[in-house]
Amino acid sequence: MTTLQPPAAVTRRPDRPPAKRDRRSWTGWGFIGPFAVVFAFVFLAPIAYSIYLSLFRDKLIGGTSFVGLDNYQQALQDDQFWDSLVRVSLFLLVQVPIMLGIALLVALALDSGRLYGRDFFRISIFLPYAVPAVVATLMWGFMYGTKYGLVGDINGAFGVTLPDPLSSDLVLASIGNIVTWEFVGYNMLIFYSALRVIPNSLYEAAEIDGAGQIRVVTAIKLPAIRGALVIATIFSIIGSFQLFNEPNILRPLARNAITTDYTPNFYTYSLSFNGQQHNYSAAVAIIMGLITMVIAYVVQLRGMRKGA
């Protein structure tokens, strides 16, 4: 943040209209065209293809036939799908608030200017973001080990028997811990960047009004970064619903606890690649996509409206 002058950055609104003399011309397409073409190929075409696939079903005899919304109907009555959805919802309700709460507290602490060694803290807490989910999960998987891992060390050193983090009761929490570890620093940085551009004049005004630290946080800082909070929440929700990498990599260590329908994503993956049920898998994926979009949209509406 060396180069940034917060007040100047704020007063210059980034979304002001382009130059008046910019005629409506097609020149802009020359620049955005390449992006648009690839985007259409890797985003729009698969979505369309997915919808198309979801309307068919493989028959044992006679090949593929059009079945309308049958796949959707089947999905809505599918216990495996609902169980996995409930599981990620539970995960979401517990993990996301904890992760974002810690991230916000650290961001506020960094921004308060009351820390010793602030820059050191900021970069060390951010570091896990650079670690691939595969490596993070392998690391934590080793550490969770009750025989040779850190849990085993603690058991040996203190003569206790800690519960096994990879047992079916605890494995969801253990995955939550890995995800929290991976993304707490990233969210912290988003919040911190948003906090840095709050104009100093607001703080000066608050000081004249005799506002205390807590009041400054609740009345100035939190409202000012509401946009960042909403974005981070939405991305975390999308991330939770997509949960796949961590349970998939942890599975060899906890084969009984993590089933192949553990999360909706895991379920669609298994349907497609182990079961060859591409059509049904597409329908499940679309339902998940719709649920995610609706929830993200609701969060956005509520988040943006509050006190605005």
Next chain:
Amino acid sequence: MSSTSSPVTTASQPAPAPAAGGSKGAPRLRTRRKHVPGRPRRSVLLTVLTGLIMLYTVVPLVWLVISATKTQEGLAESSGLWFSHDFALWDNISQTFTYNDGIFVRWLLNTLLYVVLGAGGATFLAILGGYALAKFTFPGKRAVFAVVIGAVAVPGTALAVPTFLMFSKMGLTDTPWAVIIPSLVSPFGLYLMWVFASEAIPVELLEAARIDGAGEVRTFFRVSLPLLAPGIVTVLLFTTVATWNNYFLPLIMLKDPDWYPLTLGLSAWNSQAETIGGDVIFNLVITGSLLTIVPLIAAFLLLQKYWQSGLAAGSVKE
């Protein structure tokens, strides 16, 4: 990172900060609990609490570094957070690079290929697109924006299966293209570049260049691109992380281990232990993991001045 607001020197004891005017030791001890920009009081308690969070994020990395110095036997015998008697780091590294005819090197080169073409291409497309959104008015601009934002909400993994089937029909699966092409699109990069370009490029400068007779392409490369440097570094780093760390896409697209990126290779090594007769090589899994994260962490540390200012500009939009 020197900061804009915090003091360079602060008494480490909670001594009263000298008041602006008369600071000849006059005991102005009235505690100032207000937020004073530029002169906040350091807090030991807050530092300790933040330190706990830092321990949480750093201890696993310390564990990784320490474990990479151990042999397979040492891993089983010794405590996770201290060194074993045998220091095998160099041996582990050379084994990692040579095991199975040096397949790890192959995976590393694959990852680099995916990053250079995928993340590099994604950044380039995001720069062009962001610049267009920031500096031009064109028919369909609002539609482009709406579609991109809407599509971001679609879970990427929900796209994976249809993308796989599509690519499979085109004969692209099990080739590097199956990993590179989807990596070329970074909606987050486009958004960041758009915000950054809006701010960093004065319209007057573009107009001046146009009046001087420079074409759009020339204006872009000669005038705009240099101004976008911090934003480009930021987007490049984030797309690089996304590509370097990608797991799900290569997992479904690639069967041939010769095309694996590091992430997929490491997880294959890890699950090798449970196959019958499979070689247990946890020491190589751990050392390979360390080698996988070192380049990214180094890049983040070396370039932090640039990407942090780029990210801060992005947050103005909120």
